[in-house]
Amino acid sequence: MSLPHAILTALVEKPSSGLELTRRFDKSIGYFWSATHQQIYRELGRLEAQGLIRALPAQQPARGQKKSYEVLPAGRDELARWTAAAQDPRPLRDAMLLRLRAAAVVGTTGIEADLRRHLELHERQLSEYEEIEKRDFPPEKDGPEDRLRHLVLRAGIDLETSWTRWLRHALAEFAELPGDDPS
Amino acid sequence: MSLPHAILTALVEKPSSGLELTRRFDKSIGYFWSATHQQIYRELGRLEAQGLIRALPAQQPARGQKKSYEVLPAGRDELARWTAAAQDPRPLRDAMLLRLRAAAVVGTTGIEADLRRHLELHERQLSEYEEIEKRDFPPEKDGPEDRLRHLVLRAGIDLETSWTRWLRHALAEFAELPGDDPS
DNA sequence: GTCCACATGTAACTGGTTACATGATTGG
DNA sequence: CCAATCATGTAACCAGTTACATGTGGAC
Numbered sequence: 187m188s189l190p191h192a193i194l195t196a197l198v199e200k201p202s203s204g205l206e207l208t209r210r211f212d213k214s215i216g217y218f219w220s221a222t223h224q225q226i227y228r229e230l231g232r233l234e235a236q237g238l239i240r241a242l243p244a245q246q247p248a249r250g251q252k253k254s255y256e257v258l259p260a261g262r263d264e265l266a267r268w269t270a271a272a273q274d275p276r277p278l279r280d281a282m283l284l285r286l287r288a289a290a291v292v293g294t295t296g297i298e299a300d301l302r303r304h305l306e307l308h309e310r311q312l313s314e315y316e317e318i319e320k321r322d323f324p325p326e327k328d329g330p331e332d333r334l335r336h337l338v339l340r341a342g343i344d345l346e347t348s349w350t351r352w353l354r355h356a357l358a359e360f361a362e363l364p365g366d367d368p369s
Numbered sequence: 370m371s372l373p374h375a376i377l378t379a380l381v382e383k384p385s386s387g388l389e390l391t392r393r394f395d396k397s398i399g400y401f402w403s404a405t406h407q408q409i410y411r412e413l414g415r416l417e418a419q420g421l422i423r424a425l426p427a428q429q430p431a432r433g434q435k436k437s438y439e440v441l442p443a444g445r446d447e448l449a450r451w452t453a454a455a456q457d458p459r460p461l462r463d464a465m466l467l468r469l470r471a472a473a474v475v476g477t478t479g480i481e482a483d484l485r486r487h488l489e490l491h492e493r494q495l496s497e498y499e500e501i502e503k504r505d506f507p508p509e510k511d512g513p514e515d516r517l518r519h520l521v522l523r524a525g526i527d528l529e530t531s532w533t534r535w536l537r538h539a540l541a542e543f544a545e546l547p548g549d550d551p552s
Numbered sequence: 553g554t555c556c557a558c559a560t561g562t563a564a565c566t567g568g569t570t571a572c573a574t575g576a577t578t579g580g
Numbered sequence: 581c582c583a584a585t586c587a588t589g590t591a592a593c594c595a596g597t598t599a600c601a602t603g604t605g606g607a608c
Contacts, residue, residue, distance in 0.1 A: 188464045189567075195471040205587055218466040225568065227589060251576070252587065262475060269471045270479025273464055275487055278528065281371045281456055283401040283521045288378040288452045290517040292445060296453025304458055330546055334473040337542055338466045341535050345461065348531040352524050359520055363513055372595075388559055408596065410561060434604070435559065555608085562601070573590070580582090 189229050190238075192219045194257055194265040197239060201256040204230055217315075217342055230255060238264055286356075298360050305353040312346035315339060372412055373421075375402040377440055377448045380422060384439040387413055400498075400525055413438060421447055469539075481543050488536040495529035498522060 196207055196215055207230075208223040210216070221229075233239045238261030242254045257265075282304060289297050323336045379390055379398055390413075391406040393399070404412075416422045421444030425437045440448075465487060472480050506519045 187567090188467055191471060192467055195467065195474065198471075198474045203587080204589090215467070215470065216460075218461050218463050218470075220460045220462065222569070223587090224570085224589080228567095231589095265471055266475040266478070269468045269475055272483045272486065273468075275465065275490060276463075277399075277403045278401050278525065279403065280401050280459075280524075282458065283524055284371055284375055284378065284398070285452045285456075286517050286521050287398065287401075288374060288381075288448055290514040291378060291381045292449040292452055294517070295449070300455045303455065307458060331473040333542060333546065334469050334477070337539055338469050340538065341463075341466055342461065344531045344535050345528070348527045352527050355523065356520055359516060363516065370595090386559080387561090405597070406559090407561080407598085411595095414561095553608105555606105557604100557606090559604080560602080562599100564597100564599085566597075567595085569592100569594080571590100571592085573588100575586100575588080577584100577586075579584085 188219060189221055189225060190233055191265055191268050192221065193226065193229055193233065194238065194261050197255055197257045198262065198265065201242060201254050203252045203254045205252075206254075218338065233261065294360070294363065298357070301353055301356055301360070305350060305357065308346050308349045308353065312343065312350060315343045315346060319343065371402060372404055372408060373416055374448055374451050375404065376409065376412055376416065377421065377444050380438055380440045381445065381448065384425065384437050386435045386437045388435075389437075401521065416444065419443075477543070477546065481540070484536055484539055484543070488533060488540065491529050491532045491536065495526065495533060498526045498529060502526065 192211075192215055193207065196202065196210055202210065204223065204227050207226050208221075211219075211221045211226065230239070234241065234255070237258060239255045239257050242256055282301075285297055285300075319336070319339055323332065323339070375394075375398055376390065379385065379393055385393065387406065387410050390409050391404075394402075394404045394409065413422070417424065417438070420441060422438045422440050425439055465484075468480055468483075502519070502522055506515065506522070
């Protein structure tokens with residue numbers, strides 16, 4: 187139940203149309219809650235029906251016509267309620283770990299190359315985050331909002347750092363492993 | 370498309386009934402790919418229909434009667450194929466980060482307590498992993514399978530370590546923040 | 553005989569994914 | 581006028597979640 191709240195957050199930050207939201211979800215908020223344009227349009231419809239957002243006036247609701255939304259007070263309240271409510275963290279779910287576990291019984295053929303590829307992807311993500319940190323959070327910017335947003339970015343940096351370190355460790359481990367082939 | 374492969378892995382390790390699998394998914398494999406008993410029964414049915422597993426003979430297929438499954442050669446092949454195939458890592462999706470981002474615009478009321486709670490939960494998970502490491506991976510156990518399984522556990526330990534460190538950092542940050550209340 | 557734990561399922565719903573459909577606007 | 585792009589949507593499907601249903605066997 188988080189997509190509507192992701193959208194509310196984005197719309198409070200700045201009223202937008204569906205496509206603008208989609209673009210914003212490709213970076214920024216999308217770094218920790220991704221969404222496709224189909225999801226976004228569906229959810230915008232629901233949020234409007236619930237009275238949490240409304241289309242900006244002076245825009246005929248025609249297909250192909252841009253339609254921007256803003257958050258209504260009820261939407262802001264709902265977002266504040268949700269933000270304050272306790273929520274359990276979701277358990278980890280990672281296919282690569284599952285594959286390694288499977289490799290322990292069916293052999294490691296092929297998986298090493300993908301470990302290397304994942305390392306590259308995580309390194310790229312990490313350096314992208316570090317670019318953003320340098321650009322958006324210089325020492326002089328430290329209002330409360332900046333600090334919170336910086337904190338979120340730090341989580342991303344820490345996690346990517348953790349993954350890259352682990353992947354390097356995993357590849358080193360593979361280098362020592364006998365080339366097994368139980369098939 | 371990973372649940373069937375999680376089940377295949379579990380069944381290759383040891384043939385089991387649905388309920389036994391459910392229990393095993395509460396630990397071990399479940400630490401990085403959780404599943405409920407409903408998911409497991411549904412998937413067992415599909416895997417059997419596809420000819421990847423079969424019910425152990427001498428067990429009438431009655432409701433309320435235990436029914437154990439084993440992996441057939443085709444299932445093992447499919448598991449090996451899947452393990453070797455390249456797969457992209459899933460983008461991060463974390464509600465706590467979203468909530469902090471929302472808190473930047475609707476106020477931080479209430480979220481600090483939940484950060485503390487999350488810290489406790491992650492600390493507990495971390496020490497559980499460390500127990501397992503001490504128990505299941507003493508230095509003398511280092512066959513290839515042990516090494517791979519240990520590697521998987523290390524990923525869990527690294528991630529939980531990363532989260533606990535970040536949560537402590539976040540709480541320290543909150544201690545410095547003015548108690549805002551934009552409502 | 554009744555209750556409880558074991559064991560296997562069904563049904564309905566929600567959220568996310570993939571593929572496709574449709575209309576408006578603009579540059580050439 | 582045509583193609584490309586912007587923009588909003590529909591439909592079908594699949595995976596995961598929640599609630600409930602049904603049957604067996606042993607302890608008391």
